[in-house]
Amino acid sequence: MSVALEAVGFAPVGLVELPFRDGYVPSIVVVSLYVSLVAVSLSTLVSVPVAVTMGFLEFPGKSLVKSVINTGMGFPSVVVGLVVLFVVSNQGPLGSFELIFTREAMILSQFVLATPPITAISLAAITGVDDGVREAASALGGTRVDVALVVLKEARYGIATAILAGFGRAISEVGSVLIVGGNITSADGISKTRTLTTAIQLEARQGRYETAMILGAVLVVLVLTVNTIVVRLGDGNAPR
Amino acid sequence: MSIQRRRFITALGAGATVAAAGCAGNTMDGETNESGSNGETTAQVGVAGETLTLTTTTSTYDTGLLDAIHTNFEDLYGVSVDAVAQGTGAALESARNGDADVVMVHARSLEDEFMRNGYGINRRDLMFNDFVIVGPEADPAGIQGASSATDALTTIADAQAPFVSRGDNSGTHTKELVLWEEAGTQPGGDWYQETGTGMGEALNIANQQGAYTLSDRGTFISQRSEIDLTILVQGPIEGGPEILANPYGVMAVNPGVHDNANYDLAMAYIGWITSPGAQDAIADYQMNGEQLFFPEAVSEEPDFQQYVPEGWQSDSASE
Helix, strand or coil: CCHHHHCCCCCCCCCCCCCCCCCHHHHHHHHHHHHHHHHHHHHHHHHHHHHHHHHHCCCCCHHHHHHHHHHHHCCCHHHHHHHHHHHHCCCCCCHHHCCCCCHHHHHHHHHHHHHHHHHHHHHHHHHCCCHHHHHHHHHCCCCHHHHHHHHHHHCHHHHHHHHHHHHHHHHCCCHHHHHHHCCCECCCCCECCCCHHHHHHHHHHCCCHHHHHHHHHHHHHHHHHHHHHHHHHHHHHCCC | CCHHHHHHHHHHHHHHHHHHHHHHCHHHHHHCCCHHHHHHHHCCCCCCCCEEEEEECHHHHHCCHHHHHHHHHHHHHCCEEEEEECCHHHHHHHHHCCCCCEEEECCHHHHHHHHHCCCEEEEEEEEEEEEEEEEECCCCCCCCCCCCHHHHHHHHHHHCCCEEECCCCCHHHHHHHHHHHHHCCCCCCCCEEECCCCHHHHHHHHHHHCCEEEEEHHHHHHHHHHCCEEEEECCHHHCCCHHHEEEEEEEEECCCCCCCCCHHHHHHHHHHHCCHHHHHHHHHCEECCEECCEECCCCCCCCHHHHCCCCCCHHHCCC
16 A cells, blocks of 8 residues: 555655755655545545536535535634544544554545535536536437536536645645644654645744745645646646 | 565664664664664564554654664664654643553653553653753843742743743643742733744744743754854753753553553563663764753662652552
């Protein structure tokens, strides 16, 4: 499962010489990416079907569900962290799985954080597809599934934006991963549950603001890279 | 997690030992094996491949002490240590919830409560340093050279000079509250700011605001080059008042309360860190040329009070 994480030969970040031990920055980059990407992938698997369902079906209480999802977008990450801590702590309902201070616990909290924005923005994208498209698809004899696929294709940029928004929230989040992950590295400085954000927090806690800023720059570059790749993929996969 | 992964990390750790030897002190290197044979030798130890969760204070972690000495423990036993730096209050709370195997903290009153409640056992005195009262060189309240820490705090309060409090239930915060109580002064008002941050951050805030604060000596030394604050009241290491002593203790989480606690490994850790080799490594650990922690686990005349809550007596056990 985590073999890739140990690939500390990960290309070194081409910046000025950092005051960190060998492998430290690459390993926290890997943990950041691993946790956020897995969490966002899981969120996407849940959110998009939910958004499609809500976009195509009318049911009582739909606006209430929408309100709940929208509220979730503004949920403070620290609160999510505390709730997840309660759940995965030894005394909590999932205590027997021993998830506390693991990447899995971090994935769980980021899943909770990323799912509402992905769902809400996807839903907006799907409902924003011109009604003419649906009607045309139906008129051409498409089944409900066909219509849904056509609409999804039309809404793909919006959904990509939704996923990127979820990713942005996950990878830049510090409160919950600090609480449930514990900001752990091994004694030789290889990250176990330390992400870029918690590493920045650690530097700031010790007043080392310059190194904190450098790590912040690494984070921005990382998010920019992921965004660029996703946008490229979106363009490449959908030739018109 | 798979044992395979641990092995890999162990191998990585062995490689890093050489690099870390400079700060870890060469005394212990003779005990470790060459990196190649590590997997085989450690496999014979009963706890090999397991992970120890240690919740501790920011001062032990942020000074770099734990990383410097843990490599040796990890190599000897073929285990990994997850050190979670939380501050004394939070570290004990995590352990109370069964989320840690061993705790290393520095607030005897909180440790005693933890033991009395049955959560912690086999406590050992580990090491000490001291607290210092630091402030701007200009020293607006005029506490420089005060022989009494409580007098110094009273002077600060009377002058209403800015004072930064950790305000986070950490060991340092606990000590600060004890000092205020001893001084008979109730801090409050605009000059008294609770930051709710770690020691390093609190020092920075004090630095930027020209405020006084109470700091453990280790964190202050490790940060001194980056701030303008200076020591105004020394702790006992430099001849200051005894009330500023800062003893660290280590204890195992009671497996009778939390049966998931890795008690074997916790005791292996306590045995190791209170051994002469590891105690020497603690003494050898320096930052900016200064010793940060003074070992006190090895003694010809062990202090029996270290094992039990302070003031505990066997005939009061039936309470």
